[in-house]
Amino acid sequence: VDLQARLVDVNPALAERVGRKPGDLIGQPAAVVFQNWPGQFERYRGALEINEEVCLDNGKWVEVQVRPVHRPGNEVAGRLFVVRDVTAQKQAEEILKRAHDELEQSVAERTRQLSRANEELRRQVDERLQVEKALRESEDRFKRLFELSSEAQLILNQTGEVVDCNNAFLEMFALTDKSEVVGHRPDEFSAPTQPDGTSSTEMGPKIIASVLANGSAQFEWAHLKHDAKRTPILNELLLTLIPIGGQPFMHVAIRDITQRKHLEEQLRQAQKMEAVGQLAGGVAHDFNNQLTIIINVLTMLRMKMSVSDPQHSLLEMALKASEQSAGLTRQLLAFSRRQVLEPKVVQLNEVVANLQKMLSRLIGEDIDLVFEPRRPLSPVKVDPVQIEQAIINLAVNARDAMPQGGKLTIETGEFDFDQEYARSHADVVPGRYVMLALSDNGAGMDPETQARIFEPFFTTKERGKGTGLGLAMVYGIVKQCGGHIFVYSEPGAGSTFKLYFPPAADEADDHRPETTAGELDGNETILLVEDNPDARETTRLILAHHGFKVLAAADVDHARQLFAAHGPELDLVITDVVMPGMSGRELVNRFTAERPGLKVLYISGYTSNVIAHHGILDPGINYLEKPFSIDSLVKKVREVLWKP
Incomplete structure (x- = not known):
C-alpha cells in the first residue's frame, strides 16, 4: 500500500x-x-x-x-x-483452556470427595467404637429399666415361654413372686376368648410366629387377674424382637387400657349424642322454624273459619300433622339425656344468691356481676346441684365472650306461655313459667352459631380452650328438669340465655284472669319495624287479625319512609331493639322529635338490664320480651294503647 x-x-x-x-x-x-x-x-x-x-x-x-x-x-x-x-488456532486455544479448567475443577472436586470420604470413614470408626460401648451399657441400663419400670413387662423366648417379668407385671396380675410366671406361657394369664371371639390358646402361637417373622406386633388382649375374683382386664400389648446375648428374645410391654376403653365407650355415646345433636339442630333450625310459621298461620286461619265450614276438618288435620311433626323434633331433642337428678323444691333467687360470691371470683374483677331478682318468685322443683352447674357453665360462657371485661346480668322473673304459643313451639306446655336469664354484653353470635350452640362438642373456641360440652350440658339439665332454654343474640350486641321452669306443683296457682277476645281487638294504626322477615310477617298477621292497621317496615330506612308518609295517623310504633344500621331507640328518638308523646313498644330477646347500656330501655319504656305469644303480644299492645 x-x-x-x-x-x-x-x-x-x-x-x-x-x-x-x-x-x-x-x-x-x-x-x-x-x-x-x-x-x-x-x-x-x-x-x-x-x-x-x-x-x-x-x-x-x-x-x-x-x-x-x-x-x-x-x-x-x-x-x-x-x-x-487465526480462527482455528484461537478455537484450539479455547478448547485447550476449557479442558485445562475442567481438569483443575475435576481434580479439586475429587480431592474434596476423598477428603470427605476420609472424614466419614474416621467418623464411622469412631461411631462404631461408641456403639459397641453403648451396647454394653445399654444392656445393663435395659435390665435396670426393665426391673424398675411402672409398666408391666415380660421377656419371652422363641418358644413363647416367659423367661423374666418385672414387679409391675406381678402387681398388675395380683401375683407375689416371679416363680409364678417364669417358665409359663402368657396364655395362662389370658381370658379363654378374646373380645373378637377367637380362642386365646389358638391365637397365642400365631402372634409369636408373627413377631419372629416381622420383628414386632401390637394388639389388644384380654387377661384375667390371679385374684379371688379373676378380675378381667383389657391390655394393649407391644411385642418387639430384641437381641440379648446374641440370641433373639421378645420384649412384651403391657398397658392396662380397661379404663381407657370405658372412656372410649363414653366417647362413643357422646358421639351418638353429637350425631343426634347435629340432626336435632338442623331440624330445630330449619324444620321447626317453618313449623312455627305453618302452625301460627293455620291457627289464625282456624280462628277465622267457622266450625261448620267444610274445610275446617282439613285445617284441623294439617294442624294435627304439624303438631305431630313438632313432637318428633321434641323426641329427638330429648334423646340420650342420662343424668340422674335429685329434684327439690327451691327458690331460684336463693340458688343464685348463694352462688354470687363464687361467680364473682369465677368471672374475674373486670366483669361486673349484677343480680336483679323478682320478688316474690314462685318456687320450682329442680335438682339444685345441676341448676348451679348450669348457671356456672353459662357464666363461664359469658366470661369467655367478654375477654376485655363487661357486664353479666342474672335476672329472675315469671312468664306465661299460652295455648297459641305452645302450638308453635314443639315441647312447650301452656302455663306459667319461672324464668332465669343470664345476659352479657360480649361479642354476640351470628344465626349460624346460634343454630348449633347446644350441639355436643360444638365450640367456637380455639383448640384446647373448650370441649363444646358446656352449653350442651346446660341444655340437658334444663330439659331433664322439665324446663326450656332459649338464646337471643346478635353479633356485637351480646347474648341472653333464658331458662324457663314450671313452678312447683304444690304451690298455689297465681294465674291472672284471661282477657276476652273482644277486649283485645282494636282498629288503631301501628308501625311495625322488624328486620327478621318471618317474625315481621307473623307479627303483622297477628295484629291484623285483631283489627289493627299495620304498616310493616323491613329496615330503618323503610320505617322512616313510612313515618314520613303516615306519621300523623300512627297510634303506636312497635320496633325491634337491635337492628342493622340503627338501634330501635335511636329510630324512636327521631320519630318522637317530630311526634312528641308517640306511644312505643319495644320487642327484643334481650333482657332490659343488658341493652340498657345502649340507652334503649329507660324507666317507663314499654317492653315485650321475645318469645311472645299471640295473646301476650295483643295484650301488651292494648295495655300500651290504653295508657294515658
Whole structure:
C-alpha cells in the first residue's frame, strides 16, 4: 500500500479472499480489502507498524501485521499489510483452556470427595467404637429399666415361654413372686376368648410366629387377674424382637387400657349424642322454624273459619300433622339425656344468691356481676346441684365472650306461655313459667352459631380452650328438669340465655284472669319495624287479625319512609331493639322529635338490664320480651294503647 493508501501489489490469497483477480486490485484504494471492517481500517490508515489479533463481526479471528516499506535512503515508500486467519488456532486455544479448567475443577472436586470420604470413614470408626460401648451399657441400663419400670413387662423366648417379668407385671396380675410366671406361657394369664371371639390358646402361637417373622406386633388382649375374683382386664400389648446375648428374645410391654376403653365407650355415646345433636339442630333450625310459621298461620286461619265450614276438618288435620311433626323434633331433642337428678323444691333467687360470691371470683374483677331478682318468685322443683352447674357453665360462657371485661346480668322473673304459643313451639306446655336469664354484653353470635350452640362438642373456641360440652350440658339439665332454654343474640350486641321452669306443683296457682277476645281487638294504626322477615310477617298477621292497621317496615330506612308518609295517623310504633344500621331507640328518638308523646313498644330477646347500656330501655319504656305469644303480644299492645 503506497502512502496514498492505494494497493501497489497483492498476493493471490488476498485476491481470492475479496473475490477479485490480483491485477484488478492494483491501484485500487486499500479500503476495498477492508470493506467488511471499516472501523479497523481507519485505525490502520496512518499507522506504519501494527501487530495485533482482531475478532471480526462474523466471529472469525485474524492476525494483522503492518510494516513500513523503505526506498533507498531509508525513505518510507509505503506499507506492507499481512493478514492471516487465526480462527482455528484461537478455537484450539479455547478448547485447550476449557479442558485445562475442567481438569483443575475435576481434580479439586475429587480431592474434596476423598477428603470427605476420609472424614466419614474416621467418623464411622469412631461411631462404631461408641456403639459397641453403648451396647454394653445399654444392656445393663435395659435390665435396670426393665426391673424398675411402672409398666408391666415380660421377656419371652422363641418358644413363647416367659423367661423374666418385672414387679409391675406381678402387681398388675395380683401375683407375689416371679416363680409364678417364669417358665409359663402368657396364655395362662389370658381370658379363654378374646373380645373378637377367637380362642386365646389358638391365637397365642400365631402372634409369636408373627413377631419372629416381622420383628414386632401390637394388639389388644384380654387377661384375667390371679385374684379371688379373676378380675378381667383389657391390655394393649407391644411385642418387639430384641437381641440379648446374641440370641433373639421378645420384649412384651403391657398397658392396662380397661379404663381407657370405658372412656372410649363414653366417647362413643357422646358421639351418638353429637350425631343426634347435629340432626336435632338442623331440624330445630330449619324444620321447626317453618313449623312455627305453618302452625301460627293455620291457627289464625282456624280462628277465622267457622266450625261448620267444610274445610275446617282439613285445617284441623294439617294442624294435627304439624303438631305431630313438632313432637318428633321434641323426641329427638330429648334423646340420650342420662343424668340422674335429685329434684327439690327451691327458690331460684336463693340458688343464685348463694352462688354470687363464687361467680364473682369465677368471672374475674373486670366483669361486673349484677343480680336483679323478682320478688316474690314462685318456687320450682329442680335438682339444685345441676341448676348451679348450669348457671356456672353459662357464666363461664359469658366470661369467655367478654375477654376485655363487661357486664353479666342474672335476672329472675315469671312468664306465661299460652295455648297459641305452645302450638308453635314443639315441647312447650301452656302455663306459667319461672324464668332465669343470664345476659352479657360480649361479642354476640351470628344465626349460624346460634343454630348449633347446644350441639355436643360444638365450640367456637380455639383448640384446647373448650370441649363444646358446656352449653350442651346446660341444655340437658334444663330439659331433664322439665324446663326450656332459649338464646337471643346478635353479633356485637351480646347474648341472653333464658331458662324457663314450671313452678312447683304444690304451690298455689297465681294465674291472672284471661282477657276476652273482644277486649283485645282494636282498629288503631301501628308501625311495625322488624328486620327478621318471618317474625315481621307473623307479627303483622297477628295484629291484623285483631283489627289493627299495620304498616310493616323491613329496615330503618323503610320505617322512616313510612313515618314520613303516615306519621300523623300512627297510634303506636312497635320496633325491634337491635337492628342493622340503627338501634330501635335511636329510630324512636327521631320519630318522637317530630311526634312528641308517640306511644312505643319495644320487642327484643334481650333482657332490659343488658341493652340498657345502649340507652334503649329507660324507666317507663314499654317492653315485650321475645318469645311472645299471640295473646301476650295483643295484650301488651292494648295495655300500651290504653295508657294515658
